[in-house]
Amino acid sequence: MTSLAIITISVIVLLFFLLMKVPVFVSLSAGTATYFLLNPRLGGMMFVQRFIAGIESIPLLAIPFFVGAGVFMNYTGVTNKIMEFCKILTGRMWGGLAQVNILLSTLMGGLSGSNLADAAMEAKMLVPEMEKAGMTKSFSSVVTAFSSLITPMIPPGIAMILYGSIANVSVGKLFMTGFVVGLLMCAAMMVFTSLYSRHLGYKPAFMEKYSAAIIWKAAKPAILPLCLPIIIIGGIRLSVFTPTEAGGAVAIIYALFLGLLYREITVRKFFKGIEETITTTGIIMLIVGAASVLGWVLTKERIPQTLTEWIVTVAGNKYVFIIMVNVFLLIVGMFVEGNAATIVLVPLLVPAARTFGIDDIQFAFIFMFNMALGTLTPPLGTVMFVTCGTTGCKIRSFLKTAVPYYALFLVLLLIISYVPEVTTYITSE
Numbered sequence: 001m002t003s004l005a006i007i008t009i010s011v012i013v014l015l016f017f018l019l020m021k022v023p024v025f026v027s028l029s030a031g032t033a034t035y036f037l038l039n040p041r042l043g044g045m046m047f048v049q050r051f052i053a054g055i056e057s058i059p060l061l062a063i064p065f066f067v068g069a070g071v072f073m074n075y076t077g078v079t080n081k082i083m084e085f086c087k088i089l090t091g092r093m094w095g096g097l098a099q100v101n102i103l104l105s106t107l108m109g110g111l112s113g114s115n116l117a118d119a120a121m122e123a124k125m126l127v128p129e130m131e132k133a134g135m136t137k138s139f140s141s142v143v144t145a146f147s148s149l150i151t152p153m154i155p156p157g158i159a160m161i162l163y164g165s166i167a168n169v170s171v172g173k174l175f176m177t178g179f180v181v182g183l184l185m186c187a188a189m190m191v192f193t194s195l196y197s198r199h200l201g202y203k204p205a206f207m208e209k210y211s212a213a214i215i216w217k218a219a220k221p222a223i224l225p226l227c228l229p230i231i232i233i234g235g236i237r238l239s240v241f242t243p244t245e246a247g248g249a250v251a252i253i254y255a256l257f258l259g260l261l262y263r264e265i266t267v268r269k270f271f272k273g274i275e276e277t278i279t280t281t282g283i284i285m286l287i288v289g290a291a292s293v294l295g296w297v298l299t300k301e302r303i304p305q306t307l308t309e310w311i312v313t314v315a316g317n318k319y320v321f322i323i324m325v326n327v328f329l330l331i332v333g334m335f336v337e338g339n340a341a342t343i344v345l346v347p348l349l350v351p352a353a354r355t356f357g358i359d360d361i362q363f364a365f366i367f368m369f370n371m372a373l374g375t376l377t378p379p380l381g382t383v384m385f386v387t388c389g390t391t392g393c394k395i396r397s398f399l400k401t402a403v404p405y406y407a408l409f410l411v412l413l414l415i416i417s418y419v420p421e422v423t424t425y426i427t428s429e
Contacts, residue, residue: 007301010035014294025283028290028340035297047293054292054343055285067158068277069228069251075269076259078225082107083125085222088215090190092204095197097130098143099190105147106154106186107226115375119148119383123390135202138401141393145383146405147189149372154182159368162288162339166346169360173427177361180426181369185412192408224261228254291340295347303348311352318356322417325349326370333374334381341371362416362423369413376402 014031022030029051036047083104090099104126105118122144130140152159155175164171197203231250234240259265315321332341346367353363375383378395388398416422 003301006035006038009038010297025286025290028287028294032290032293032297050293050296051289054289054296064277064281065252067280068273069255071273071276071280072252072255072259072265073225075265075273076255076262077264078255078258078262081221082225085218088218092209093190094194094204095202096204097126097133098135098140098193098197098202101126101130101140101143102147102150102186102189102193105150106182107222115148115151115372115383118151119145119387120390122148123387127391133202136401137391137393138397139200139202141387141391141398142402142405143193144391145376145387145398146402146409148383148387149376149409150182150185150189152368152372153178153185153365155179157368159338159342159371160364162342163346163364163368166343167350167360167364169364170427173361174364176426177365177423180422181365181416184415184422188408188412189405192404196404221262224258287339288343291343294340295344298344299347312355315356318358319418321352321356322358322366325353325366326413326417329367329370330373330377333371334377338371338374338382341374342367359420359424361427362420365423366413366417369416373409373413376406 010031013034014027017027017030033044033047036042036044083100086100086103086107087097090096090103093099101122104122123141127137127140127144130143131137151157155178157175157178160174160178161171163169164174228251231254235250256265256270259269311321311324315324329341329345332345349367350360350363354360375381378384378399384395384398387393388395
């Protein structure tokens with residue numbers, strides 16, 4: 001059997017499983033295993049070896065610890081303390097709890113690093129309260145889902161660790177730039193939501209002014225949790241520890257310290273948090289391992305090199321290249337899970353971006369922004385399905401209500417793509 005025939009059959013198997021909504025790591029494993037089994041020179045043992053090699057990466061050690069930190073922040077009541085602080089800060093803005101939703105996602109980005117975790121948490125905590133305040137289920141679900149896209153952009157985001165380890169880009173610089181991009185997304189979404197809420201008649205949650213005592217009462221419990229991102233970024237920039245050590249030693253210990261300080265961590269919660277961390281990490285690492293095998297197959301067949309040469313030839317200049325990449329990634333995001341796409345496509349696209357002189361940090365955020373937006377586009381749309389599944393919102397209603405927010409995020413994507421100073425200024429030497 002020819003190499004082209006083997007690749008074609010493997011792709012058909014992969015797409016079939018994805019369209020049947022089989023878990024991503026199973027779909028990837030099925031497609032790549034087919035390639036190895038049909039290729040007599042490789043065999044099944046090579047598939048297992050490449051799978052294991054794909055997850056033997058030191059930077060990936062940070063993933064379970066950052067996941068664990070986010071889990072323990074929830075179990076120790078830290079999330080509720082931050083939410084009360086957000087209510088005070090945004091309660092007098094149009095949109096009320098919708099603004100709380102956005103700001104909470106931004107602040108939680110420095111604690112959980114997972115948009116799925118953030119969307120699930122806020123869908124349970126805030127959407128019922130937003131509906132009681134008179135907002136529609138679809139509007140509440142849309143704000144929850146789109147605000148969760150801010151989370152992976154705020155350090156310590158798992159997407160940044162994964163991208164940096166694959167593309168050999170400084171994770172510390174990605175973390176620094178993530179603050180700028182995340183705050184840009186937060187500000188744009190809050191302004192837009194304020195205007196949109198005024199149009200829809202969603203009034204502020206509170207009309208009266210706050211006294212300094214009320215503000216301090218809400219801010220005091222949130223101060224220590226909000227110090228975590230500052231500690232991590234400061235430690236990395238001062239070379240006190242590496243991003244991996246920050247995840248392993250600092251984030252998880254700090255989360256447990258807060259649990260003991262607030263006297264809300266118990267033995268039962270501790271072991272339940274460990275269980276949830278292991279489960280979530282296992283899912284991520286299975287996807288990483290399966291996707292790394294696919295990346296190895298693509299490289300072996302010289303598909304990345306061929307595609308890179310074609311893109312460079314067709315694009316002509318970096319501005320056309322960026323348009324082509326954005327369109328391509330938006331389509332990919334509709335069908336492929338973000339972590340899997342990162343492992344497969346980053347080795348393919350980064351060399352081409354460097355050929356055109358595009359800054360590594362800028363291209364990293366172009367890529368990650370597209371992947372984040374892909375979680376809200378059908379048919380895969382993991383964040384969309386998680387949010388709607390939790391709130392009970394119909395997908396059709398969600399998509400109809402989300403149109404203005406899709407437009408907003410496409411504008412933000414163009415800003416990141418064509419205003420390099422947004423992503424390069426803070427890390428420029």
